[in-house]
Amino acid sequence: MSDAVTEKSAAAVATGREPRWLDPEQQRTWRSFLLGTTLLLDRIDEDLRREHGLSAVEYEILVRLSEAGGTLRMAQLAAALAHSRSRVTHTVKRMENAGLVVREESPEDGRGVDCRLTDAGQDTLRRAAPDHVETVRQSLVDLVDHADLMALGRVMDAVCDQLICAHPEREFRR
Template sequence: MTDPRWLDQEQQRAWRSFLLGTTLLMDRIDEDLRRDHGLSAVEYEILVRLSEADGQLRMAQLAASLAHSRSRVTHTVKRMEGAGLVQRAGSTEDGRGVICRLTDEGLEMLRTAAPSHVETVRQALVDVVPNDDLMALGRVMDAVCDQLIAAHPERELR
């Protein structure tokens, strides 16, 4: 067995900054959405994904697009269904799958929440770093996604 390729001090600092920064950023986004709109960040993202897919997706596609387990998405969608934001129905195409549809109430919630969500993203990330660094972060994360998605093409979301 070969020795691990340990991170040097600079790499370790960058890795830990990434971990802490993404955790704090996602916590802030979730906190603001819950406080201002009664939505979790995952619920908001489900509304976004459905909106971008002409209002409906198969549950399996929705789970893959979020990189979450089917059971986690099913649980979240059930809660959202109870709030009137989405509806589930059997697929008319093949009768096997379940379709998640955005309701008018869900679309209105998305329209209401989107401006404050974007402001949170701006305040917590976009306006904090120079644009060149933000674009570099985008390139870095694209490279990470490309490498990880290559092993699971069904997770291609972009």
């Protein structure tokens, strides 16, 4: 028995509950999900970097700003991306140096900081979006049957519906 399983068994004894272990088919599906998600996100990031000099996070920031009418509070942006404020601040600073966004004092209360999409940022997003969607198509959408893609959507909607209540600011499905 592995150390990890022994530790889990010890936890089961401590709580009085036996874990509901995954059967072999569920374990294979879980591992395929983890590996597939990692490989897909890596491919998206690689393609955006190679073609447009953007990381996937930078692209997502441009998308979120565009969908929000061009401006978001930094705190909202960090929450929406599920990243720490310091990580988003660092990324936005890099993007600001590249002329894609600007940070400015919020006119709402003067305490917060807004991140605003620049014309250059909007142009970069317009150029990157067709290549990004092609990567998504080649790496996911076009690989599976339409019915399987719709099933994946339903599965991920169920996951989102269950977990989004703890972080409603992250919701961006349409």
